[in-house]
Amino acid sequence: MNKFITTILFLLIIFIQNGNPVVSNDGKISVKNLDETAKNLIANAVNLTVTNESSNSSKLPLIAEPPNGNGKQAEEKADSLAIFFILFIIVLAILLVHLLIKFQVRFMPESLAIVLLGGLIGFILSQTRWDWSEVEQFNPSIFFLVLLPPIIFESGYNLHKGNFFANIVPILLFSVVGTAISSFIMGFFLYIFGRLGIAYSLNAVESFAFGSMISAVDPVITLAIFQALKVEVQLYMLAFGESMLNDAVAIVLATTAQELSSPTIAQMSSLATLKFAFDRFLIMFFASAALGAAIGLVSALLFKHIDLRRTPSLELALLLMFAYLPYGFAESISLSGIMAILFCAIIMSQYTHLNISPITQITFQQTFRTISFVA
Template identity: 40%
Template sequence: VKPGTEANEAFARARACEEERRGGRDGGGGAAAGGADGGGAGGGGGGGILLQISMLVLAFVLSHLLRRRRVYYLPEASASLLIGLIVGGLASVSNAQKSTRRWFNFREELFFLFLLPPIIFQSGFSLAPKPFFSNFGAIITFAIVGTLIACIVTGALVYLAGLIHLVYKMPLVECMMFGALVSATDPVTVLSIFQELGTDVNLYALVFGESVLNDAMAISLYRTMASLRTNASSQNIFVVILRFLENFFGSMSTGVGVGFISALLFKYSTLGVGNLYNLESCLFVVFPYFSYMLAEGFGLSGIVSILFTGIVMKRYTFSNLSEDSQRFTAALFHLLSSLAETFVFIYMGFDIAMERQSWSHIGFIFFSVVSFTLTGRYFILRIISSYEIHCYFSFSLAFISFDS
């Protein structure tokens, strides 16, 4: 009798809750409508996430079609950006604008903590060791000194053009920040064509290695200029250069140190023996983020740190993993990097379409992005000529500057 009584009581409670829920739904229609108009978290959030996933699926399908058809004039990054622009343009003229805008507003924490680290780590992790280290001197020179020269030349030209009212006038520090943003190259299409044609491995290593390192260099330059802009007492140029060198080489040392610690740990801990493959893979995945957050905690650049952690871990740590863990971690980092990179370009395109844009500075766009940026890269090839690089490679590097 007692079990039956408890079952009846449970049934009665469930029925009462159901009736109360129905009554609240019927009587609270106005409140529900008000919540939806006020940007209801449930519906708006679900719709925003569904839209993001749909655009990711569309971007990967389109990228596959572009590869299969060998369409080189539309890079995969540009295709993802175009999808974001189209969907964002449609959302900006539809009723879904208010409910989706807050899901695509740029969040600095999301970008720097979750999207950028996998991309930068995979860039360092996927470097071919022999061609990269055999051309390491030229790559470092082009990436560090070359990016610095391009930043200074581009920023100075934009500042001088502003003084004579040729372009929009900005303070010198902001011009240098702009120069840092546009000084880095990203030759995605060129590298894919190199793979198709089977070009020289040294030329591929020069282009790929320089494009990987100058991303970290440009971000570090931009952050240094941004801190100079907010701190008016640090206007001494020598202090700025010293701070930048301290930040860059401190971050590089942190990344290399964490990479070597991981190599020693996996070499002597014998995690690949027995049924510890899961623990081995988890530790390997955690180390890059440990390097990133350690550098950020010391006030250094986590981007530079995680880049060199990827280079060191691929060369020294990866060989200490078991075969199953090697296959899993390599596929996982490639997966995370592809997802993050595609989402970043979709994110950018959607946000550009949703925001109001001003097209009143066409002269600034032409002179700064086209003329001044190419002039800065020309100075790189003219000034940095101490390394014995074949003239064919120099000619190729000059034209690769157009694909960025």
């Protein structure tokens, strides 16, 4: 859904001009008009933001500042209200998913229902007389450092490894080679169309980076249909395995493309640049996977030789630390944290899982399923 929206916005910037046609009088598409189109759209977006902020300023503050002027106290109240509001929405989302399961609503995926719930709540809040802007703010670092790692770890830890590794070759072909081919094709045509004046002009690095980000497809509805139709396990595993790896591949490709914009690499020849991009992708992909697998093996050896089964709380706490270690370490050394935590989860589910107590096995699995759902 988010990739679709990003694509639509990008195409709007390319092909739409507010009140002025992109096509010139002689019937040809003008790059100058396209530049003016982008400028007008950006100006309209800024004006819309200013208008929105001015409309918010006319609303009543959600948290009134104390008479003594203690702004810190008002900030603490705003943070407390934001936490309460987030928890309340999560409660509504859980109840909504429960109703979908109870009444067997198969035509609507859980993720789509939650998105619609969020849109409805946002619309209701926009119609009130209070200013909710402070509560609505979200720091992207929270998503990448707190919410994303448990989602990736849970998908790898609860993976059906037998069917996955039985089809590992076609899964890697689809996820790595297929996503790379799709990224190159999308980036190539974006670059060519920009040079021909058909689309907004982007350089080669920008075209490839954007093509990488929209090439990874998340087939949630397709997998839901496969489950309902009870298709062959191999077909389902190919689609599921590819969807699990393609996001990581797309992020690695986009990161590699960003590195190509450095002045040192810009002076290289086309062949040398292509070789650097290919080598960088291989290093980032396989080095991240090896790092995650190594940390997973270390955790397996540690739990094998240190018996924590009589203290499940310590056992669970140490497992949680190992689950987050590869992501932070990989990101700190410019590798892919997603690939590292994914392969760490696969190794831990295969080896570490056997060296912990039965109660911790169940608790650890359910804990990450819960965190992943909430995230």
